[in-house]
Amino acid sequence: MNIVRSWLQQYSLFLLVTSGLTIILLTIIGCTSNSDVEIPDYIKEMENVTVFPLDVEPTRHIRLKEEAVFGSTDEVVLGVFFPPAVDRQDRVYLGEAGENTIRVFFPDGTYLKQIGRRGQGPGEFLSPPIPQIVSDTLIVYDHLQLRVSLYSTDSHELIRTLNLNPRNQYSIEELSERYIQKIFYTSDNVFIGVFAESEIPPYYPNYDPDKEYVLKYYLIGEDGRVLPDELFELQETKPLVANVNGEVRSLSYDFLSKPLVSIADDGTIYTAYSDEFLITVRSADDGEYQRAFYHPLIKREFHREEALQLDFSHIPDGLIPVWRGVLQNVSGSDLPDYWPVLNSLYIDDENRLWVSTVVEDSEIYEWWVLHDTGEVIARFDWPRDSVIEVVKNGFVYARKIDSETGIHEIVRYRIIFES
Secondary structure, eight states, X not given: OOTTSSOOOOOOOXXXXXTTEEEEOOEEOSSOOOTTSOOOHHHHTOSSEEEOOTTOOOSSEEEEEEEEEESOOSSOOOOSBOOOEEOTTOOEEEEETTTTEEEEEOTXXXXXXXXXXXXXXXXXXSSOOEEXXXXXXXXXXXXXXXXXXXXXXXXXXXXXXXXXXXXXXXXXXXXXXXXXXXXEEEETTEEEEEEEEOOOOTTSTTOOTTOOOEEEEEEEOTTSOBOSSOOEEEEOOOOEEEEETTEEEEEOOTTSOOEEEEEOTTOOEEEEETTSOEEEEEOTTTOOEEEEEEOOOOOOBOOHHHHTTSOOTTSOGGGHXXXXXXXXXXXXXXXXXXXXXXXXXXXXXXXOEEEEEEOSOTTEEEEEEEOTTSOEXXXXXXXXXXXXXXXXXXXXXXXXXXTTTOOEEEEEEEEEEEO
């Protein structure tokens, strides 16, 4: 897990087809000038990309109304838990790390039951479970056992267990030295596996400071076999390396460019990098690029001194000196020129995109709610210490952490759109 992130925590030019003739057109929407923001050349050269005007106005206003809280109760005391999953009945599923179990809550926040436990048997987990729900199925991936447990969200009974230890991974040259970092469940027991390359620590003799790491995305069938054709790949965050108190340290930071991925219920893949408000749309079947859209934003210049003043509450106390030390001592040429423009990307069950953007006020994000074609529905400011993690069934689920006790809880807010 990246220690400076809270959790493991993922172009619309349209294709016009007339009489069998495909016409590719670069669409610039609206009449507002983009002269204050220079559109990167690589975006201008893309096909099927929609470039929106600067400061495009949303069509609606949005309010979030608090309705329920999920966390420790008189019946259960929770430790660290991962982002929630929510079923069609608005029950909330929290994967608790310490006990390696799933805690289930009624929609009003009262505790319902436990699913699974630490162990190696059916329905048991060796690694902390991160729940995901697609349709009426609860999916839990155990990365230490390389298997997936599927449960009914109606009965909470174990349906089946799939062994995802890739039987043919090492026969695929591109994957021979990689490991599965994460999986996404798409549909019909087909998964997208994210294959990462182990990073060489900077104090190793064969460390290459210029090496760039990429994440490779492949389909994995329910039989555990990796389909041979790569879907797509994304550049991993390149960590900062510096000498701190005589030791070479390497850390990643949220202000560095990072890949963002979100997958819709129909399997459509949305990807972005945090340094541009450019969202690409890829096919669910083969990962092929389909279209994209771009919102130009005015970027702020990055300053080391400003970064050193950021909130450290999400970092364990013992690691703060290292976090500060690397940032203080790293070469200025390794630091970005600008702050990122994006922080997170989600798609909800109504195919609306929820994108948090980085603004000058370090205590908030400005959230954008978009149609899947990029048109802006609404924008709103939201405190950074209330981390939106799921949007589903007309609700937002956000994590709050008590600054004094460190206790986590999930708060549900009803989404209210207003004209």
